[in-house]
Amino acid sequence: MEFKELGLGEELLAAINELGFKEPTPIQEQAIPHLLEDPTDLIGLASTGTGKTASFGLPLLHYVDLEMNHTQGLVIAPTRELCIQIANDLEMFGKRMKKLKIVSVYGGTDIRKQIKELERGAQIIVATPGRLVDLINRKKVRINDIDTVVLDEADEMLNMGFKEDIDTILKQTPKDKCVWLFSATMPDEVARIARTYMVEPFEITVGSKNVTNKNIEHQAYTVKERDRYFALKRLIDFNPNIYGLIFCRTRRETAEVADKLMAEGYSAEPLHGDLSQAQRDRVMGKFRDKHIQILVATDVAARGIDVDDITHVIHYKLPEDVENYTHRSGRTARAGKKGISIALINTKEGRKLKSIEKIIQTNFDIKKLPTPDEICEKQLFKLVENVENEVVNDKAIDKYLPEVMKKFDDLTREEIVRKFISVEFNKFLNYYANSKNLDADFNESKGKGRDGRDGRERRDNRMDDDKERFFVNLGRKDGLNQGALVRLICDNTGLKNKSIGRIDIMNNFSFFDGDKEHKETFIKKLQDVNFEGKSMNVEVTKDGGGKGGNGKKKRKPSSKERNRRRK
Known part of the structure; x- marks a missing residue:
């Protein structure tokens, strides 16, 4: 089947043809004809990256009355990134509709500018829940006359805590509206939305409910907890053409993994909630343009990322909520392409892996890490x-x-x-x-140290003989991280990052190991360097301070000694 057989108007078909779309995806093939013939409530269940935007976007544009200036369609999406992406797609689909006005509203940017755009009129509004509620409370947006509400990535919106906002928004809309709900999974909260605000919805399921994209190959590697980062490096080294996402559970873990990778010369950057909106936009822009190969992200920060050609999704840690695995893995294998989803698990996570297999209805391929x-x-x-x-x-x-x-x-x-x-x-x-081999089954191999690591991977935690330990007067509270310190050193000394060894970022100060032969360069070139308004000072440590130095660790006093001191 081709798009011209679905019943769309000439303007939309011409735009689709210019975009190079020929055949609809399964969700588009089922949803579009139904919505054009019978614009009733609809639930569309399909994994991420299967073309859901066109499934609701083309029918939404089909029904817009260009002679009317009031808001007729509302699309609600969980994140700023997805909101912008949907608005851009709708504008491309409707580029031949001369009087079409689409406005996107989302947090993290000037609300006054968005209010001015709304005052000029918008037939379709694409919004994040929080910003839309803010605009409703300010009485700057009216949605009491809309014909259609689209809830895109409904499960993600509810996972992110937007339940009350969604209820607030939908209660402001007319009872006779159409609600089109699109989601990758159907948890209880999404089902509740359907029961409360939809009337006998027509349901379309591509594959089975909660099943992940069939074009994704699911792999798992079992390693000891302390070897997790070294296993990650092996997987990256084994895939030199990787263009991927690494998922971590927390902001701190995300920053640490990204900092380590950047310090070792990998093309990577972090994406997490501690970044400002400007920083997030910069990182996402570099990733979309493929100026960086690897994005290390938290679940929340990565929601709504719609980037084609992602080859790998690596789960550095499995998600707390196993249903989030579907969303993570769905960032690869988009638009009919193939992708790989890799889970790094420790020896205690077998049961969790089984739970994920039940949800996605696919078995993991348990593999051994690539050999040196x-x-x-x-x-x-x-x-x-x-x-x-x-x-x-x-x-x-x-x-x-x-x-x-x-x-x-x-x-x-x-x-x-x-x-x-x-x-x-x-x-x-x-x-x-x-x-x-770092695989958990082989941790007793000869050559391993007491810490379970081997060779260079074990020696990474100590300072080499040809390295000097340097003290830096800036730390985490000043906004410094490992990647930023590496960039400061390289930019100001002209040296390559291979001249830098271990980096330890403390709260108020930092340490780094540098080649002894460049000692004078480090001292001379890094004095009074400006970092976000603060002057950086560098000096050689006297006792090899910091976690990676050679200073002796103080012995912990015994209970008798502590009691004697109290007396």
Whole structure:
């Protein structure tokens, strides 16, 4: 079936054709004809990324009376990002409808500007629940004459605590309106909304209720808790073309994981509730434009992210609410593409994994982590592929080439290739040289230390002999994190991040390990550097302070000693 068979008007069909859409997705194929023929209440259940926006957006535009300036359609979405995305999609679908006015309203931006846009008229409003309630209370928006209310990602809205706001909004709407509810899952609270505000809704289910996208491959890796981060690094290294999301449970965990990855040179940034709206927009813009490969996020911060081509979703920790796994994994395999959802679990989480399998009605593929040899092979051939595909600027290079070729007169072709590959590849060879398998089943392998880690992965927690420990007078309370410190050091010294070792960010101050050979550079170049209005000072520590230093740990006094001190 093609879109032209669904009954849409010429203006909408022309816009769809220009966008390159030919065949509707299953949810679109079922929802659009029904809503065009019989605009009654409707429940559409389909996993994230299956084209739900067009399923309700095209019929909504079909019914808009362009000669009327009052609000006729209302779309409610859980997050600012999804709100903006829906409004943009509706504008693209309706770009040939000359008098169409769509206004999006959401928190985190100037409400006065949104009020001015509403005062000019809006046939369709796309809103987040909190901002819409605010506008209703200010009497700046009228929804008592609307024809249709769309609740998109209804389960996510209720998970985020918008139950009271949804009730407040729907009570302001006319009784004879149509309610179109779209959701990936159907928990009790969503069912309650349907019972309260809908009349004999027509239900469309693509797949089964709560079932995840069939194009997603679900994998799980069992590791000891202390090896979780090192396992994550192996998975990233094994997938050099990754464009993915890493989900953590808390803001603190999200920041820590992202900071560690950035400090070690990975193309990653965090997305969590402690970021300002401007920071969130900056991070999301970089991720959408693929200027960063990995976004480390909390469940709440990532809700509403609608980004195509995400290859992997990695669950650094499984969600507290197992139903959230569906939303997380649904960020990949969008628009009919394939994707991989990876869960890192410890040896005690088998039951939780079984609970998720019941919900998604799919079994996890329990896998072993890639071995060092497998990772190095992947990275080597990725490097070779990059060299092979690199565009050479012959005109710029030709003048240097004769002198360069002289340097290689005594080397064979194979030796030259080996040396060029080693420039980039040695870091992986060195890192994985003494590494063993991190899978939980193999934690008793020879070569493991008492902490369960091995090789370089165990040595990451101590300072190398060729490193110096430096003190920084700024800390967490000043807004400093590991990624920010790395950027400050590299930008102001001209050194690469490989010159930096362990970083410890405390509340009032910080420490970092730096190459001894660049000691004077660190001291000279980082003095009085401005960081968010504060002057940074750096000095060499006297006793290797901080968690990663060589200072001796104070012995904890015994109970007898504590009692003697009290006396």
